[in-house]
Amino acid sequence: MKLVLAFHGTRSPRGIAVCEEIAAAVRSAVDVPVVVGYADVLEPSVGAVVDSPCVVVPVFLAAGYHVRVDIPEQIGGRAGVVVTRPLGVDAVPAVRDRLREAGFRRGDAVVLAAAGSSDERALADVRRAGALLGAVGIGYVATADPRIADVVAGIRGRRVAVASWLLAPGVFHSAVVGCGAEVVAEPVGAHPLVVDALVRRYFEGMAATGGSVRFAS
Known part of the structure; x- marks a missing residue:
């Protein structure tokens, strides 16, 4: 089939x-x-x-x-x-692996970066992914708040590692790269x-x- x-x-x-x-x-x-x-x-x-x-x-x-x-x-x-x-959320293990590839270290504050949505059910999926990753915060690049750069800026005293809840590179991931975190993982990809x-x-x-x-x- x-x-x-x-x-x-x-x-x-x-x-x-x-x-x-x-x-x-x-x-x-x-x-x-x-x-x-x-x-x-x-x-x-x-x-x-x-x-x-x-x-x-x-x-x-x-x-x-x-x-x-x-x-x-x-x-x-x-x-x-x-x-x-x-x-x-079946993509979470791959996201975790991308984070390790980017240089995540034990003790880093993990923040999940997502595109955002006007659909509360989609945002609930993002929150579930963040919980599975052990993220201390979730930031968005469009359609929802808080913005990823604001979340990163609000973390003090720890190195920040951003996990990208995006499928592929593009405009959204470029915004994630510029969020100010010490570590930014690549999108999930293939x-x-x-x-x-x-x-x-x-x-x-x-x-x-x-x-x-x-x-x-």
């Missing part, structure tokens, strides 16, 4: 490259057709690449508007299509643990039953 990786979409060439890298890694891990669709900004849209039967895996770190509304609306009522849970999580999502979808678009449990 075909696997559709649903990304947000970005105008950043580096961000597009990360999406392609993730898709290539997933293709090497599963013996099924793997295609990419975008919820916004880029073509092809998710709706354009979906046919029946297939499993759609949202490659999103939080279940905001695009995951809960936009992607299902693009798919419509096509039978035989299952939408899984998004990547979400980390092997992310690829593993996306493959698990696919098999969740395969195990789901029913003919209409829905979220696999």
Whole structure:
């Protein structure tokens, strides 16, 4: 059964490259057709690449508007299509690894940097990720407060290590890099643990039953 990786979409060439890298890694891990669709900004849209039967895996770190509304609306009522849970907090182990790669040391104050959302449920996902990382604070670069630079500036007496709750480099990550922290991790990217999580999502979808678009449990 075909696997559709649903990304947000970005105008950043580096961000597009990360999406392609993730898709290539997933293709090497599963013996099924793997295609990419975008919820916004880029073509092809998710709706354009979906046919029946297939499993759609949202490659999103939080279940905001695009995951809960936009992607299902693009798919419509096509039978035989299952939408899984998004990547979400299953990316935390990869984020933790990126933090270590960036130079995290025991005793550093960990701050989680995220894009932000107007959807409280998406912000709850970010808070859950922060708790799993043991973050002392969460800062945003858009749409929500407090801002990442303000959170970093408010920490005294400890070196600050910022974990990037972003999928790919681009404008948002550039803002994180400039937040004033001593350590700033790279975005999640095509980390092997992310690829593993996306493959698990696919098999969740395969195990789901029913003919209409829905979220696999």
